Amino acid sequence: MSEQDRGNTARLPPVTQVGMLSLAMIVAGGIYLSAHIPEHVSLTPAIVLLCGSALLLAGNLAALARVEGFPWRRFFEIARWALVAYLIIAGMIEYAFLRNNLSGGPLVVLTLSLVVFAVHVPVLISFTVARFADS
Amino acid sequence: MAHAAVSAPGVVGDGPLLALERPDFQIVPRAGLPIVAVVLALTIAGIAVNEEWPLTFLHVVGGAAWTVIDLFLGFVLGPIIGRMSIPARVEFTTRLMPKMVLIMPTVVTVTLAAGWQLATKLGNTHTSYALHGWIVASYIVVGIMAVIALGLLEPANIAVLVEMKKPRPNPEVIERLMKRFIYTAGATGLMQVATFVIMTKLASG
Numbered sequence: 377m378s379e380q381d382r383g384n385t386a387r388l389p390p391v392t393q394v395g396m397l398s399l400a401m402i403v404a405g406g407i408y409l410s411a412h413i414p415e416h417v418s419l420t421p422a423i424v425l426l427c428g429s430a431l432l433l434a435g436n437l438a439a440l441a442r443v444e445g446f447p448w449r450r451f452f453e454i455a456r457w458a459l460v461a462y463l464i465i466a467g468m469i470e471y472a473f474l475r476n477n478l479s480g481g482p483l484v485v486l487t488l489s490l491v492v493f494a495v496h497v498p499v500l501i502s503f504t505v506a507r508f509a510d511s
Numbered sequence: 512m513a514h515a516a517v518s519a520p521g522v523v524g525d526g527p528l529l530a531l532e533r534p535d536f537q538i539v540p541r542a543g544l545p546i547v548a549v550v551l552a553l554t555i556a557g558i559a560v561n562e563e564w565p566l567t568f569l570h571v572v573g574g575a576a577w578t579v580i581d582l583f584l585g586f587v588l589g590p591i592i593g594r595m596s597i598p599a600r601v602e603f604t605t606r607l608m609p610k611m612v613l614i615m616p617t618v619v620t621v622t623l624a625a626g627w628q629l630a631t632k633l634g635n636t637h638t639s640y641a642l643h644g645w646i647v648a649s650y651i652v653v654g655i656m657a658v659i660a661l662g663l664l665e666p667a668n669i670a671v672l673v674e675m676k677k678p679r680p681n682p683e684v685i686e687r688l689m690k691r692f693i694y695t696a697g698a699t700g701l702m703q704v705a706t707f708v709i710m711t712k713l714a715s716g
Contacts, residue, residue, distance in 0.1 A: 392666070396662035399657070403654035407651060413636070415638055454669065468551065468555065471558065472628055475558050475559065475561070497665070504669070504688075505673045508681070
């Protein structure tokens, strides 16, 4: 890796690491709910995990927004198509929930989790591409 | 087919001293999109119909493809790619990776969506199911694989293709991203062994 690349990497926030932690929290919340439904289940752990994941997503975007000279054009070039792809995937998962008559609190928490998933994965893909935009 | 040049590692200056030919390619192969659309439509239809045979078919075929690709890529192709000459590696990568962009998300989505529907139909998601602990174990294994694949593998796949599309790609970036891709494919391949254990246990009761 060149000196310039090393410099670029050094001043970038840990978007991938934070993104993976956020995804892990979403997945953990999803596993927790899936392991209990259709029986009654306390939503508190899933809500805590969802809020934590959403905060990490917001933090990731805020940290990226502060990076001087970040190649946003390349970022959004990739992000828009990745977003389309992951919205389709999230839509299919949501359809499976609705098909099985999931409703109420668990449906709301899982739907919001899918929203965070469908936004954060494109962010990770676009970030990985954009960080090497000037390599 | 159009070709472009990739400079070899360590080459600096205005023009590459040693240039490698690479075939032209599409990052997302458009010809494959209708096939993906058909597969996803079949999955939606399978979930809507909610019959055991189509759901089992989609889950088993998707799961088999997912498992075999992960294992083959991580433990067979990965080491081979690592020992290839740079021109061969470049050509192989430009032909393999665009297909992976479409194949992996599709087989994963089909496997999980059909599997969830099948488990729900059979009552396997209920806590009263005798092997419910094994079902939850499968959620955990898939969850870990999903985080690795979505956070590391898929971004590396796209990024290496975008890098190779550039007029003058950086071989060091490609090398770094390919290593990440192969290592994460190996890690998910190892996790697939756990999937084998769980799924054979669930199938045999």
